[in-house]
Amino acid sequence: MKLLDFLRGERKKTASVAKERLQIIVAHQRSQRDQPDYMPMLERELLEVIRRYVKVEQDAINISLDRDDDCSVLELNVTLPRT
Amino acid sequence: MAKIIVVTSGKGGVGKTTSAAAIATGLALRGKKTVVIDFDVGLRNLDLIMGCERRVVYDLVNVIQGEAGLNQALIRDKRVDNLHILPASQTRDKDALTSDGVEKILDTLTKDFDYIICDSPAGIERGAQLAMYFADAAVVVTNPEVSSVRDSDRILGLLASKTRRAERNQDAVKEHLLITRYNPSRVDDGDMLNLDDIQEILAIDLLGLIPESEAVLRASNQGIPVTHDAKSDAGQAYTDTVSRLLGEDVPLRFHEFQKKGLLSRMFGGGRR
Numbered sequence: 001m002k003l004l005d006f007l008r009g010e011r012k013k014t015a016s017v018a019k020e021r022l023q024i025i026v027a028h029q030r031s032q033r034d035q036p037d038y039m040p041m042l043e044r045e046l047l048e049v050i051r052r053y054v055k056v057e058q059d060a061i062n063i064s065l066d067r068d069d070d071c072s073v074l075e076l077n078v079t080l081p082r083t
Numbered sequence: 084m085a086k087i088i089v090v091t092s093g094k095g096g097v098g099k100t101t102s103a104a105a106i107a108t109g110l111a112l113r114g115k116k117t118v119v120i121d122f123d124v125g126l127r128n129l130d131l132i133m134g135c136e137r138r139v140v141y142d143l144v145n146v147i148q149g150e151a152g153l154n155q156a157l158i159r160d161k162r163v164d165n166l167h168i169l170p171a172s173q174t175r176d177k178d179a180l181t182s183d184g185v186e187k188i189l190d191t192l193t194k195d196f197d198y199i200i201c202d203s204p205a206g207i208e209r210g211a212q213l214a215m216y217f218a219d220a221a222v223v224v225t226n227p228e229v230s231s232v233r234d235s236d237r238i239l240g241l242l243a244s245k246t247r248r249a250e251r252n253q254d255a256v257k258e259h260l261l262i263t264r265y266n267p268s269r270v271d272d273g274d275m276l277n278l279d280d281i282q283e284i285l286a287i288d289l290l291g292l293i294p295e296s297e298a299v300l301r302a303s304n305q306g307i308p309v310t311h312d313a314k315s316d317a318g319q320a321y322t323d324t325v326s327r328l329l330g331e332d333v334p335l336r337f338h339e340f341q342k343k344g345l346l347s348r349m350f351g352g353g354r355r
Contacts, residue, residue, distance in 0.1 A: 013273030018229050019280045026236045026284055033240040 085193040088200050089218040093234030095205030097226045098263040103202035104132040108308040109325030111166035115197040121171035122214035123204035124180050130170045134306025144172035147184030189217050217247050220257040226264045227276040259290035266295045271340035291324030293317050294337040
């Protein structure tokens with residue numbers, strides 16, 4: 001079996017696939033870790049409002065909240081389609 | 084003052100109760116006065132793993148609701164001095180577990196014990212949050228498998244925000260990684276996450292590594308925590324884990340694949 005794999009050109013080990021997938025999902029989870037509970041809702045509603053005027057995809061909107069010592073900045077990035 | 088350690092994971096079936104029982108037993112064998120508490124209200128199992136299921140009279144919820152004293156509910160372990168078990172309730176609803184009630188019990192226990200081990204239920208609901216809330220340290224039990232690693236990361240997030248230490252801005256809960264059901268042969272084949280990968284993803288200190296072992300099922304069948312099986316790989320791995328918990332520097336074992344020699348292949352390996 002191993003020899004066959006070798007001759008066919010090694011298939012990708014499943015463990016390294018698992019690692020890559022985990023690194024992405026864990027990074028995503030961590031970025032959401034410290035955000036306030038209302039963020040997902042806020043994100044959804046903002047998207048709805050924008051979509052009322054422009055046709056954008058779900059992933060064309062990016063919201064992040066950066067906190068400094070004395071203030072927070074809510075950053076909203078929308079990639080608008082070319083008209 | 085006892086040190087309160089929660090054994091938690093998020094995902095079910097990864098070996099929380101096995102680990103809580105094995106670590107508590109190991110600590111008691113090292114002469115530490117230890118109590119292990121089952122927080123899984125409704126689905127108690129620690130009593131079975133510890134082999135004291137027929138001696139349960141009162142439980143955690145009875146104590147919280149004032150129907151029994153703490154000393155009536157505590158079960159003394161048959162095998163090791165210094166070890167007590169506080170079982171979870173089997174029948175009642177989960178709301179019976181209150182934060183104030185748990186705090187009172189822990190405050191009392193902390194005077195008489197060196198270590199309080201809290202066996203968390205799976206999930207991130209109330210029971211799991213209560214089990215971790217008062218902890219000084221956490222043992223995050225993780226299998227080398229994607230859903231377990233992801234859930235462990237979620238639990239790490241909760242440990243950093245939803246605990247008494249976090250809310251009071253005290254030193255953070257000390258997080259320890261315990262990898263269980265590790266199969267060096269499958270890691271060698273490239274079909275199982277290796278321990279460096281898991282550590283890299285979760286970014287916490289490795290407390291121990293328990294190999295996938297037939298000894299674990301043998302232990303739970305009999306209700307004897309696997310730490311007592313000193314000849315087994317898993318038993319020794321838990322003993323090492325306990326030593327590290329006590330601050331000792333113990334080299335890692337059972338993480339490398341031993342290719343079987345011709346002789347052991349012909350005659351079968353020793354008992355694992």
